[in-house]
Amino acid sequence: MITSRFLRVWQRNFVVWTKYYLSTLIGAIGEPLIFLWALGYGMGRYIVHIDGMSYLEFMAPGLWITACMNASSLECTFNTFTRLSTQKTYDAIIATPISPAEIAAGDVLFGATRSFITGNLVLAIYFLFGLIHHWSALFIPFIGFVVGLFFGSLGLCMTALARSYDFFTYYFILVLTPALMLTGVFFPVSNLPQPLRDIVSWVPLTQMVSITRDIFLNRWQWSSVGYIIYTLAFSLLLFLVAAKLMHRRLIK
Amino acid sequence: MRVYKGVKDRYQFTHKMNYIIQAQNLVKKYGHFEAVKGIDFNIPKASCFGFLGPNGAGKTTTMSMLYCFVRVTSGSLSIAGLTPPSDEREIKKILGIVPQDNNLDPDLSVFENLVVYARYYGLSLKQSKNKIEELLDFFELGEKRNVRIPQLSGGMKRRLVLARALLHDPKIIILDEPTTGLDPQARHLIWERLESLKKTGKTFVLTTHYMDEAERLCDELVLMDQGKILEQNTPHKLIEKHIGKETIEIIIDNQKVDSILDHLSPFKFTWEKTSARLFIYTHEGHKILEKLIQLNNFEFLHRRSSLEDVFLKLTGRELRE
Numbered sequence: 001m002i003t004s005r006f007l008r009v010w011q012r013n014f015v016v017w018t019k020y021y022l023s024t025l026i027g028a029i030g031e032p033l034i035f036l037w038a039l040g041y042g043m044g045r046y047i048v049h050i051d052g053m054s055y056l057e058f059m060a061p062g063l064w065i066t067a068c069m070n071a072s073s074l075e076c077t078f079n080t081f082t083r084l085s086t087q088k089t090y091d092a093i094i095a096t097p098i099s100p101a102e103i104a105a106g107d108v109l110f111g112a113t114r115s116f117i118t119g120n121l122v123l124a125i126y127f128l129f130g131l132i133h134h135w136s137a138l139f140i141p142f143i144g145f146v147v148g149l150f151f152g153s154l155g156l157c158m159t160a161l162a163r164s165y166d167f168f169t170y171y172f173i174l175v176l177t178p179a180l181m182l183t184g185v186f187f188p189v190s191n192l193p194q195p196l197r198d199i200v201s202w203v204p205l206t207q208m209v210s211i212t213r214d215i216f217l218n219r220w221q222w223s224s225v226g227y228i229i230y231t232l233a234f235s236l237l238l239f240l241v242a243a244k245l246m247h248r249r250l251i252k
Numbered sequence: 253m254r255v256y257k258g259v260k261d262r263y264q265f266t267h268k269m270n271y272i273i274q275a276q277n278l279v280k281k282y283g284h285f286e287a288v289k290g291i292d293f294n295i296p297k298a299s300c301f302g303f304l305g306p307n308g309a310g311k312t313t314t315m316s317m318l319y320c321f322v323r324v325t326s327g328s329l330s331i332a333g334l335t336p337p338s339d340e341r342e343i344k345k346i347l348g349i350v351p352q353d354n355n356l357d358p359d360l361s362v363f364e365n366l367v368v369y370a371r372y373y374g375l376s377l378k379q380s381k382n383k384i385e386e387l388l389d390f391f392e393l394g395e396k397r398n399v400r401i402p403q404l405s406g407g408m409k410r411r412l413v414l415a416r417a418l419l420h421d422p423k424i425i426i427l428d429e430p431t432t433g434l435d436p437q438a439r440h441l442i443w444e445r446l447e448s449l450k451k452t453g454k455t456f457v458l459t460t461h462y463m464d465e466a467e468r469l470c471d472e473l474v475l476m477d478q479g480k481i482l483e484q485n486t487p488h489k490l491i492e493k494h495i496g497k498e499t500i501e502i503i504i505d506n507q508k509v510d511s512i513l514d515h516l517s518p519f520k521f522t523w524e525k526t527s528a529r530l531f532i533y534t535h536e537g538h539k540i541l542e543k544l545i546q547l548n549n550f551e552f553l554h555r556r557s558s559l560e561d562v563f564l565k566l567t568g569r570e571l572r573e
Contacts, residue, residue, distance in 0.1 A: 008371045015368060016359045088355035092416075095319060095349040096372035097341040252282070252322045 002105050002243075005098045009106025012093075013075075014113070028071050028118040029125065032063040036129075039186070051188060053217075060131050061212040062185030064122050064140070065147055069205070071118040072111030072148035073176060076155030077168045080107050084159060090250060100250045101243035108152035108239055115148025116141055134218035143215070146231055147208050153238035160245030184209045204231035272297040272424060272455050273318065277327035280313050287313040289479035290327060300446075300456040302466045302473030304559075306567050309476040311459045312352070315428055318457065319349050332423060345373070348417030348425040352432070354409040356401045362388070362412055363397040366419060373420040380419060387415040391445060407438025414442065418449075425449070427458045431465060443468060463560035477567045487559050494565055495557040496521070498537035502530040502544070502552040515547060516540060526569060533557060533565075 017024070036056070044055035051058065083089040090103055119141045126132050158171045182192065183206040189197055200206050207227040214220040273295035280288040288310040295301040303311040316322035317329060320336045320343055329336060334343050357365050363384065370380035388394045391411040396404060404412065410430065417425055430446070431439040446469060450456060460466050466473055467487045474484040483490060491497075504512065509530055513523065521534035534540055537554060544552055 005372070005374070008374075011371060012357070012368050015364065016357060019359045087358060088351075088353055089357060091321070091351060091353070092355040092357075092369070093372060094321065095344065095347070095351070096369070096420075097344045097374075098372050099341070251320075252316070 002099075002101050006102035006105035006109065009093065009098060009103050010109045010113070013079075013106065013110040017110075017114070024071075024074075024114070025118070025121065028067055028114075029121050031070065032067045032122055033125065035063050035066075036060065057131070057216075058213070059186060060126060061216045062180075062183075062209050064119065064126070064144075065205070065209050065212055066180055066185060067122045068115040068119045068144040068147045069151045069176070069180075071114040072108075072152040073155045073172070075111040075114050076107055076152040077159050077162075077171065078165065080156060080159045081162055081165060081168070083107075084249070094250055100247040103250075104156055104239065104243040104246045108149060108156055108242070111152030111155065112145050112148030115151075116145045119144025132216070134216070136215050136218045136220065140212060140215055143208060143212050143228070146228055146235070147205070150204055150208075150231055150235040150238070153235050153242050156242035157238060157245060160242060160249050179203065179205055182206075184213075204234050207231060270297045271295060272332055273301075273457070274330045275327065276329075278314070278317065278324060278329055279326045280310075280317060280322060281325045287479055288317070291474075291476070291479075291481045293474055293481065293484065295455065295457060296472070297455055298450070298453045299471040300450060300458060300469050302470035303457070303459045303476060304463070304466055304473055304563060305476035308478070309567075310479040311476055312428065314476070315426055315457065315459055319347055319426055320344065345420065346423040348420070348422035350410075350413050350417050350425065350427045350430055352428045354413050356409060356412060356416075358401045361398050361400050362393055362404070365401065365412065366416060369416050370419045375420065383419060383421075387418055391415045392441070405438075407434050407441070410434060410438065410442065411445075414445070422454070424455045424457065427456060427460075429460055430458070431460070431462065439465070463558060463563055467559045475563065475566055482566050483562075490562050491557050491559060495533040495561045496535045497557055498534055498554065499557045499561055500532040500534070500537065500540060500544070500552055500554050502532065502550050503528060504530050504550060512547075512550070516543060519543070524565060531561070533561065 036059070040056035040059055044059075047055040049055070049058075090100070093103055094100060123132070123137065123140060127137075155171075158168065162168065180186070182196070182200050183189065183203055184200075189200055189206060189210075192200060204227075208231060211220065211224045211227055214224060271294045273293075275291065275293050277290045277292060278288055279286065279290050291310075291314065293301075303314060305311050313322055317324050317336070318331065320340045323337060331343050332346055334346075336343055357368060360368060366384045366387070367377055367380065370377075370384065375383075388397055391414060393408060393411055393415065396408060401409065401412075414430070427446075431442055434442070443465070446456065456469070458466070458469060470487055472484065472486050473490070475482045475490070483494075485493065502512065506525075506527075509525055512530065516532070519534065519536050519540050521532050521536070521540065523533065524531040532540060541554055544550060
């Protein structure tokens with residue numbers, strides 16, 4: 001059973017994060033900006049338009065999601081593993097009335113919080129670059145939070161199984177990077193061959209990228225809400241697996 | 253029950269007491285490996301109870317079952333009337349745990365570590381502030397309150413872990429090797445603090461590899477080896493029973509052992525031989541000493557017997573790694 005005690009774990013992570021937040025934010029904002037500049041202004045000159053948009057406009061929402069994805073993925077893999085294994089912070093926490101599942105919940109929520117913060121900052125920069133034209137963009141940070149919950153839960157599953165930091169290198173290179181390539185961040189999903197397209201359309205990231213793009217362009221529909229609920233449900237499922245794995249890892 | 257030698261003594265001693273922790277036929281298996289093989293113990297309230305034994309004896313597994321990090325395979329365990337795992341949260345509310353590793357938050361200061369930890373028990377800063385100040389004073393950490401963990405000495409870290417275990421005013425404090433790796437000053441400071449806490453009615457459960465620590469702190473202890481309890485008694489009675497009051501260590505070649513034992517045959521003693529020493533355990537130290545002085549042929553050392561002698565006698569002298 002998960003009680004509100006998981007908020008204490010979130011709070012602990014937040015307090016620690018305030019000690020080094022600047023370095024994480026520079027990384028989190030820097031990456032999408034470099035991509036935006038290199039691909040949008042550089043390579044984008046050779047691309048006339050995609051689906052009626054300039055390449056910069058097409059890519060900006062996807063890069064925004066990438067920043068959110070990375071924030072919670074890094075938090076719930078490398079950082080969680082440090083707390084789990086190197087620092088043994090979680091052994092200290094389960095000595096108190098807080099359960100492993102509550103630790104998992106606090107971690108995923110904090111991962112999502114970092115996605116939310118990163119998302120807002122990147123959005124503010126987009127605004128300065130003149131990439132935001134509609135008030136509907138105010139809803140976008142919420143999507144960042146949902147993306148954070150999804151990748152936080154997935155990352156936590158990986159962490160609960162990991163024996164060393166090397167494991168995450170595989171996860172980032174073999175899972176997350178291909179996910180970026182295939183889910184419509186850099187080119188439309190419709191360019192993929194048919195069977196792959198069908199698979200990819202079930203991946204929540206694909207839907208989140210497309211919804212975010214729609215919101216940027218102020219052409220979102222009520223069906224978008226269904227996709228958000230789908231992503232949340234998927235995240236919950238992953239979270240339950242992560243909580244179970246975390247319990248198995250901490251209680252022998 | 254059959255694993256005990258001093259069953260009768262123990263019952264006379266313990267039956268009058270009020271137990272806070274009771275374990276019957278406690279077993280822990282990891283796959284096919286049986287780390288704890290059906291042990292029984294009863295820990296009286298407001299006492300200090302020690303678990304001693306060589307590496308791999310099952311002490312840490314037993315302790316981990318008490319604080320619910322390890323699930324009991326079979327047998328019964330009751331902690332202040334509560335049973336793990338169903339009452340896990342309630343048990344953890346009354347336990348203060350000092351683990352083997354100092355798992356403090358390295359990014360936070362001394363003060364912040366305590367504030368964050370108190371929150372895990374549902375205590376807000378407002379509720380825990382006075383307690384934190386009191387504990388910082390008690391463990392002489394006041395001056396270090398704003399220092400981050402990596403800048404603390406080993407002794408300070410240990411004291412902070414102890415302070416952290418007391419934030420929620422637990423009834424039972426579990427100490428897993430509380431002074432390992434500390435300098436003598438730091439050890440003595442911790443012992444004094446533990447002794448004064450004992451007077452407040454808290455129960456301590458302790459493991460240690462330092463026999464002087466066990467002898468000083470424990471009212472009663474069990475000696476474990478290979479997942480079983482070999483003995484349970486007070487440190488004093490254990491020494492009396494297995495060793496005798498005095499020990500004489502004689503530095504001697506192997507071939508001379510028989511002749512010296514012949515010389516000493518009129519006296520009551522037990523003995524043990526290592527590669528370069530003969531250990532004589534006895535209640536009649538002065539008579540044996542007289543004889544040895546008369547023989548005037550050996551280098552020897554006469555001393556009070558210690559728990560370490562009991563430990564080595566019962567668990568053997570071979571390395572355990």
